[in-house]
Amino acid sequence: MRYKKRKYFLAGRINLIQRSKIRELFEKARKMENVISLGIGEPDFDTPQVIKEAAKRALDEGYTHYTPNAGIPEFREAIAEYYRTHYKVDVSPEDIIVTAGAYEATYLAFETLLEEGDDVIIPDPAFVSYVEDAKIAEAGIIRIPLREENEFQVDPDELVEAITKRTRMLVINYPNNPTGAVLRKKVVKAIADIAEDYNIYILSDEPYEHFLYEGAKHYPMIKYAPDNTVLANSFSKTFAMTGWRLGFTIAPRQVIRDMIKLHAYIIGNVASFVQMAGITALRDKRSWEALERMRQTYAERRRITLKHLEKMPHVTPFRPRGAFYIWAKIDPSLDMSSEDFAEWLLENAGVVVIPGTAFGKAGEGWIRISYATKKDQLVEAMHRMHEALSKL
Numbered sequence: 036m037r038y039k040k041r042k043y044f045l046a047g048r049i050n051l052i053q054r055s056k057i058r059e060l061f062e063k064a065r066k067m068e069n070v071i072s073l074g075i076g077e078p079d080f081d082t083p084q085v086i087k088e089a090a091k092r093a094l095d096e097g098y099t100h101y102t103p104n105a106g107i108p109e110f111r112e113a114i115a116e117y118y119r120t121h122y123k124v125d126v127s128p129e130d131i132i133v134t135a136g137a138y139e140a141t142y143l144a145f146e147t148l149l150e151e152g153d154d155v156i157i158p159d160p161a162f163v164s165y166v167e168d169a170k171i172a173e174a175g176i177i178r179i180p181l182r183e184e185n186e187f188q189v190d191p192d193e194l195v196e197a198i199t200k201r202t203r204m205l206v207i208n209y210p211n212n213p214t215g216a217v218l219r220k221k222v223v224k225a226i227a228d229i230a231e232d233y234n235i236y237i238l239s240d241e242p243y244e245h246f247l248y249e250g251a252k253h254y255p256m257i258k259y260a261p262d263n264t265v266l267a268n269s270f271s272k273t274f275a276m277t278g279w280r281l282g283f284t285i286a287p288r289q290v291i292r293d294m295i296k297l298h299a300y301i302i303g304n305v306a307s308f309v310q311m312a313g314i315t316a317l318r319d320k321r322s323w324e325a326l327e328r329m330r331q332t333y334a335e336r337r338r339i340t341l342k343h344l345e346k347m348p349h350v351t352p353f354r355p356r357g358a359f360y361i362w363a364k365i366d367p368s369l370d371m372s373s374e375d376f377a378e379w380l381l382e383n384a385g386v387v388v389i390p391g392t393a394f395g396k397a398g399e400g401w402i403r404i405s406y407a408t409k410k411d412q413l414v415e416a417m418h419r420m421h422e423a424l425s426k427l
């Protein structure tokens with residue numbers, strides 16, 4: 036189609052959204068040859084066969100129609116059952132809405148709970164979508180820096196200090212993208228108590244709940260602050276299902292009812308056969324066995340990557356206990372910004388990493404390395420980085 040050369044008028048709100056800075060780096064990398072990307076934030080595994088078979092079967096059985104907006108009742112029951120058995124949390128199907136991944140879950144939370152005049156506290160660094168969601172919701176954004184000396188956990192005292200009369204919501208994400216930090220039970224409880232005392236919502240984004248290492252445990256926020264928590268979760272990472280767009284939210288049912296109103300007009304419902312495959316993912320032991328195999332593979336890659344990084348000049352990794360990222364500090368004496376460093380690595384080592392500033396100002400001086408990459412590629416990338424950095 037050849038469109039007329041004219042000015043298209045757009046709603047101001049759309050200009051509030053910043054396209055991810057990471058994209059520019061990827062664009063540059065795409066034009067180069069022999070580049071290894073440690074930038075990707077998605078599993079390199081294929082979805083377990085048992086889940087694929089369930090989707091095919093569902094199609095053949097006629098799951099090709101609309102479903103209730105909140106999701107297929109049996110699927111909502113399977114999610115509730117999972118929380119009851121896995122975490123001993125008393126969740127009912129009415130507390131759940133099935134969403135198109137955690138992206139939609141967080142978007143719904145922002146749009147349903149915040150408006151102009153409200154503030155939301157977002158830790159820094161944080162996954163990129165929260166800030167953009169907040170802008171669209173016209174909420175004020177308060178960032179609280181996460182620090183290495185606290186193992187990148189939210190400091191409850193700093194959280195209390197950041198709360199004002201306008202504060203409506205805190206966003207928390209653990210295991211964390213980009214730092215790989217997990218939250219200690221004590222910190223989860225402290226955050227839960229603060230949210231209750233100050234009557235604020237916690238949007239708790241927990242899609243990496245199963246990617247835990249060195250004995251780390253996950254404590255879902257809904258267990259500790261059920262009346263204040265809007266939990267976002269997803270099948271994307273757990274069962275390597277990023278392309279399926281399957282996630283859910285658990286929240287007090289009054290909130291869920293209002294989220295459904297918006298969801299009904301943007302998505303309607305998540306694809307019916309995808310929801311049916313979700314039931315199998317949760318109830319068939321073969322999908323859990325596949326998950327454990329993936330987790331063990333990530334654990335090995337994590338160990339190898341850390342071993343290399345610990346010996347490498349000019350970078351110091353934080354030891355993450357969750358997710359599939361390593362947050363590494365750039366030697367300050369190099370006097371290079373995160374973006375310059377990432378670009379330098381691309382040009383001199385042919386390796387893509389994400390500059391920490393993509394996740395907030397506090398990410399300056401850091402890079403994110405994803406180990407959701409095949410082992411031989413990871414090792415090759417580590418060798419290339421070591422060699423290039425030795426020359427600096």
Ligand SMILES: Cc1ncc(COP(=O)(O)O)c(C=O)c1O
Pocket residue numbers: 076135136137138139162208212240242268269270271277281282
């Ligand atoms: C912390 C976090 N939240 C949410 C998402 C969105 O995931 P999805 O919509 O595929 O569930 C991601 C994806 O990378 C993520 O890292």
